[in-house]
Amino acid sequence: MIDTLKTVFSNFRYVVLAVIIFILMLFSLLLLSEYVFLEPYVVSHIPDGTEFGFSLIVMLSVLSSLVIPMNVYRISTLKRSKKKMSGGIFGSFIGAAAGACSCGPVGFAIISTFGTVGATASSFLTNFEIPIRIAAIGLLVVVYYTTVRSLKIECKINHKV
């Protein structure tokens, strides 16, 4: 597993990509879930009782920053299918969506625009925020292991060729 990670991240481009994905994902999720505020002052805090939600966001960001560059490597270097890449992006997306729909501006916009249907969807994403995030992390873990395994096999084949 470590060898596979070394293979991908020995290329500096993928390290930069991973860092960018991690920072963007972490920052936007912390902003949406109201751990970080930009106005009137830039401030961050973790309210009591929300520590678990915060740790899920960090895990989601770390996994996304590993899975997506590894799949970009598979596609661009080894010319493999984009199937696993879409799994990684889907996992990241649903993990992000879970926290976005609550009392904040995103939830308010959805409810104002779509009325009762919007309220039901927003309630669902809010009520099951933690289980959805855990499911997204589970999906990313699965994509991570299958990507590592296929990279091992594909790299061996490529080396033999």
Place this chain on the structure above:
Amino acid sequence: MDKRILFGGITIVVLVGLVALFSASNVADRDLSANRMHGSVSTTMGSSVLGNPDATITIIEFGDYQCHQCYNWFHNTKPTIFQNYVDTGKANFIFVDLAFLGRDSPKAAQASYCAEDQEKYWEYHDVLYASQESQIDNGWANSERLKAFAFNLGLDMDLFNECLDSEKYSKRVQYNISEAKKHEINGTPSFFIIGPNGQEHQIKGAQPYSVFKQIMDSMI
């Protein structure tokens, strides 16, 4: 002649009584001509003022009883603000409903005003935030539970039930929601901090105590 005077007197007393009764039964239709303004925000239909009415700073919260960020703010930030600003007379506090999250949100807001009829608004407000459950519309704020909260506070249940079932304060809650939208508030909790010279600061979200402190200290 005396009978006529007596009859006239009784008629006047009955009429005055009817007018008084009519006024009392229409507490829901607050007098908008006596518009209570804090800065640019109309708080006429919101809660009563909690704390020193002559305080130099007014904190207005727009909130929803089913909003988990409002719950976070209520439990994590509000106590320190009250300890340092409201209880010391530097600031006062008003709650205005932006009940949008689910079907039980407007009902919970109406219930708080039914409790206000019996002078238990703030007690009921606190019970709602203390009793909030993590899921929206899962039944924790349905009519039965709202009535149970009132019962536990020792309210007159005949009056409370009649008030809640008749949706007496439906328009009041709707007015507050429209007031929030007028000020382009797009989430809960949102706050307006109104200073002594009419300065207004808006705070969006359940921000920490340090943000409120910084703004209010700059106004004192």
